[in-house]
Amino acid sequence: MEINELLSQMAADPWGDVTPSVYETARLVAKAPWLGGHAERVRFLERTQHADGTWGGPEEYALVPTLSAVAALPHNERGRRALDRLLGRPLPDTVAVELIVPALCRELGIAADTGVLDRIARKPLPAKLWHTLEIFGGDRPEVVPVDGAVACSPAATATWLGRRTPGPSLNYLEAAQARHNGPVPAGTPVPLFERAWVLAALKNAGIPTATIDLHITAEGASAGPGLAPDADDTATALYALGATDTSVLDRYRSGRHFSCFPDERTPSTSTNAHVLQARGHDPELEEWIRDTQNRDGSWHDKWHASPYYATACCVTALQGDDKAADWAESTQRPDGSWGRWEGTYEETAYAIQILVRGNRNGPATQRGCEFLENWGDREHPPLWHDKDLYAPTRIIRAEGISALHSARCAVVA
Template identity: 40%
Template structure:
């Protein structure tokens, strides 16, 4: 029986709309968020940041969006798992009218393959039953999209599977394994159902690498840890593979007292593949407990990777701190971030390999939180030209290298004694150590002899490599995010802070690109204006504003510190327009009303806490700038607790709409905002610049 046979009229009563509940839930959420949109004075940035930071500690999973690809894998591999019907409903609700799932263009390929295979497997598993018409119709639309439109018109940006080439496909993790695996699975279904038009692989792609991994697993040998995140691609060879050892995840609230969950590659799909068909009866398995916990947490659908607390905490805290948002950080959060960094670095989640990106962001966040440690674990990722995300990486990431530059640059700055902040035992003269240092939770020791020069040399190497990767228009692109605005923010800010005079032209080019690409409504976005991308643009414009601090406060005056007056005026107007646009696109909690998935994993995803932190940071910076009387509007834009020189605020008539009333923020010279509990580290700008404890490595090499 083919897919079309299940669509024949008269064979059964027309079923209810199985995806309706998820569509109504999504529509209701949008309406609720729209109703909560705030006026300019309604967002308490500091208060929302406190709530966000508290959530980072309270939620050990991390806040990432569910994936059509990953959810489809559980529909196919684990129909016995709690929430199966809800996962099918989610897939039906998430399909677009053109038959695809997921992001635009080539981003649709992996989720469309995954969802289509899952729905065909569901049809074959149950045969004729109520609801099959909708499932069969969605599967047929998915197949048509994968083959290309019957009329030959094609889907904009997505020519179909066989017509796709290397330029049509994004650089996504494991795409070279996922696409051949799912194509073969769908073709197997079609042959069994009597359809004789198989799908063909995109040009330049084959299954050679997938076959090699399957052979290795079948032999009982171990595979690289990064492969485990996509273990579901190897099929039956994954089930109980002796070379795969699940990673324990203790103390999850969703599991019973004393019970330990276990993840395979931090991936629900990989865990289901490792359990295999026997997972239905193995209710006591730690991996089964992990899957039940994830499915219960999301109500059926699942994300590509969870938990990802280390990843989420490092990024969220660094966005807040870099922007100078005043918020107290609990000691437990600081020490947890520190403890996650082992000799080989930090992993984004349990079962994932340590990587240079998560490690460098955590190290940078710790430095900004006044508990820096030597970033020596990052040397493992150094190549002749740059730093890799992990050993064996195919390709290179500008944002990973920008984050390493942040970590090395800030460490070298502190260790060299710039500003007189770092002293023996890490406590500056006349300043209190951070509570984490004071309590002994994080120790502080003097910088090791000769270490600074090595980091300083690496800063020059990284800066030159990043400048060489800049596009002709002034932007950067990256393999871990779909938007050039994210990549450009990461690279431009790192070069501004640590790239020296040699990076001045690169930073100015990035600013010009931002000014040239602002949309009519004041927003920024690669495909359409988004709150997330607007936040990145605003932070870049405000944190690279002309600087004129005295040398003792900052070694370099700022790579973009000599922009001409006309450029300053353009920047002023752009900031005012961008601020209004950002306010119009977020709720009263600083959350985007519309939240497209832009981050790269096996499927695109949306990390809610990280994006919210970037938005709150942008709002904080813009408010501090726009609430100052002219000509000192951007004179007090904090970066790592330091202040920038003025340039004039545009008059109301120079912008496209009247400026909103200024919002009073706490004085930048006021004492640090501390929680009533002493075990908190404040990220208030003033305290960070005057009392930064210099954590140093111990003799054991940590």
């Protein structure tokens, strides 16, 4: 019943279920007060500020949302003081962080090296940077909205539009803000991303589903309309569809591994794991994935804050890894959960998948399953990387369903 409900909700929703972003919402407060829901966005920022004055995730993940929120709420002294503590620390590996941070610092009058940002701004923006148009300005003839949206970004779209002008872009912005009563995600709509990941998660557990159309062009698949095609969405969509011809992925090859985009700053372990799943056999790629494994048995990745996500992706693609299973067993929390900062439903699901793939079906797996079953309707902490952290709720639900199904099947076997 839960699977059918999840798939029905997903099929009926062309946007995808993604949590609001502090960074993106604050950009609208600062740059688009003319958009409906402005007062609600201000209240969202006020109530999501932490006791220490920051916004957003723990550790390095507080910097970008706090910069954006302070720019939107310039008289927030607690936020200003928090920035003094955050600046100078290592940056998170989130989307365009090396450009967003100096752009926001300049806006706030904080000294920062803007050399790279300025050099990029003097040229036509490549399509992969349209998602962050808000840091470059809207007078860009090369930028073309799709269905009113600029690269699935409310902030980028508001920057391109400039003022309250009736038409497709204003319609997109009003619809995006209405979904969460003011606040907005950093990337929306992202229907292919949600559908491909949900179907892939269920497929990993051997759960049959009806075929859902996932649009793949000669250049690959995009998470949502107007976003540049990338290797991760392409590979996951191909795997979810059971495609036998994966040659579209060849354009992303970069030596032994695959790049998400051209001129990629850092490679992604999870993307390469998804490519290996889609291709089924690639000795060089498999060797590259194994070479990126950490000494403790885990993997890390650029698209997610938690090592449990990257490790689950790699272990699934490699069809098991004993060192990773040992790591998962050794890091379980006393309540049966797993998590980087706290025990979460999502990370516990990944850890169970790691253990099941390693044929570890003992007490640790069973206690993890009990934790998942007792989670209830609690919110899922944002752990996925965009401009700041977000949670793709339906994908997380699918990973939990997959983990429980896999564990039960392993016990029966």
